[in-house]
Amino acid sequence: MTAQPESKLITLEEFIIQSQSKFPGAKGELSQLLRDIGLAAKIISREVNKAGITNILGYDGTKNVHGESVKKLDLFADQQLISALERSGITSMVISEENDGIVKLSCEGGKYIVYMDPLDGSSNIDVNVSIGSIFSIYMRDGDFDKPAKDAEALQPGNRQVAAGYVLYGSSTTLAYTTGAGVSLFTLDPSLGEFMLSDRRVEIPKHGRIYSINEGSYNSWDLGLKKYIKYCQEEDPETGRPYSARYIGSMVADIHRTLIKGGIFIYPHSKNYPEGKLRLMYECNPLGFIIEQAGGMATDGKIRVMDIEPNAIHQRTPIYIGSPENVEHVMDFLHEYEGQVG
Numbered sequence: 309m310t311a312q313p314e315s316k317l318i319t320l321e322e323f324i325i326q327s328q329s330k331f332p333g334a335k336g337e338l339s340q341l342l343r344d345i346g347l348a349a350k351i352i353s354r355e356v357n358k359a360g361i362t363n364i365l366g367y368d369g370t371k372n373v374h375g376e377s378v379k380k381l382d383l384f385a386d387q388q389l390i391s392a393l394e395r396s397g398i399t400s401m402v403i404s405e406e407n408d409g410i411v412k413l414s415c416e417g418g419k420y421i422v423y424m425d426p427l428d429g430s431s432n433i434d435v436n437v438s439i440g441s442i443f444s445i446y447m448r449d450g451d452f453d454k455p456a457k458d459a460e461a462l463q464p465g466n467r468q469v470a471a472g473y474v475l476y477g478s479s480t481t482l483a484y485t486t487g488a489g490v491s492l493f494t495l496d497p498s499l500g501e502f503m504l505s506d507r508r509v510e511i512p513k514h515g516r517i518y519s520i521n522e523g524s525y526n527s528w529d530l531g532l533k534k535y536i537k538y539c540q541e542e543d544p545e546t547g548r549p550y551s552a553r554y555i556g557s558m559v560a561d562i563h564r565t566l567i568k569g570g571i572f573i574y575p576h577s578k579n580y581p582e583g584k585l586r587l588m589y590e591c592n593p594l595g596f597i598i599e600q601a602g603g604m605a606t607d608g609k610i611r612v613m614d615i616e617p618n619a620i621h622q623r624t625p626i627y628i629g630s631p632e633n634v635e636h637v638m639d640f641l642h643e644y645e646g647q648v649g
């Protein structure tokens with residue numbers, strides 16, 4: 309393999325400038341948002357990497373709005389992202405997993421609304437397993453001269469203007485879309501810069517990996533049980549059995565699915581009748597990324613991004629990944645709909 313010439317290396321900053329110059333009308337506000345999120349991500353990445361050697365690691369003794377224990381790093385990430393968004397002065401409202409209500413920023417007429425999961429997979433922090441940050445950006449539909457109203461925050465995922473995630477893994481990776489494909493960047497720690505690693509990533513049409521918390525098997529619908537059994541059956545012609553992979557950090561599981569293909573599922577179950585994962589700051593942004601890379605994301609019935617939200621923290625089941633795998637599990641769900649077993 310030949311080394312990439314130095315001149316071909318493109319930083320996130322340069323990429324933003326290049327993309328903006330293709331749209332002469334663009335005011336550069338979205339670019340500013342991405343820049344700010346990129347900076348917050350670098351700061352979070354640094355803290356995540358040294359978590360084990362500072363006292364920031366561990367529970368801070370409080371619970372978040374969902375009654376789950378919050379780690380200090382969740383709060384650190386939340387604060388970093390909120391202050392980055394406050395700095396650019398174009399965002400009026402932030403909705404975060406870590407805050408019960410809508411956080412109103414000082415730019416109350418700001419055009420943008422940002423949803424985020426500041427640290428996803430935080431139960432994995434203690435064991436040095438990959439975690440991530442997720443963000444989803446909407447434009448207000450109201451009058452920008454007036455302060456933003458809460459109701460403006462409840463928009464379906466198909467109205468996202470941009471979305472992305474940062475994965476703090478063996479390297480730190482940022483994935484981003486504005487609806488024209490997905491670009492990937494990798495943080496070069498020696499330069500402190502996100503470098504473009506893939507201008508337009510595409511998910512394989514089919515993959516041989518399934519990703520689900522199988523411990524909940526007994527409380528799944530029959531169609532899902534049958535599909536997972538199908539994945540496990542031996543059939544060399546169709547490349548089965550598939551491999552099971554489940555990290556327990558959605559960002560990391562989705563990133564693997566994006567690159568290698570396959571399917572990630574978090575269904576509804578007895579413990580989570582509406583599913584566990586959050587529509588607005590987990591499923592919609594990751595659904596947008598996967599769709600923009602050529603994949604699919606459904607709740608088992610309809611496209612995730614077409615769900616009309618009625619609450620900022622609402623949950624949804626999700627079936628997401630390579631288009632052929634998602635279509636296939638949907639066939640099973642239809643075939644066995646309403647049956648138990």
Ligand code: AHG
Nearest residue numbers: 425427428429430431521556557558
């Ligand atoms: P968070 O850490 O933001 O609360 O999210 C955890 C989520 C998600 O990342 C992961 O896919 C899922 O919880 C794992 O849940 P189970 O442990 O129930 O499989």
Ligand code: MN
Nearest residue numbers: 425427428429
């Ligand atoms: Mn999460």
Ligand code: MN
Nearest residue numbers: 405425427428
């Ligand atoms: Mn979280």
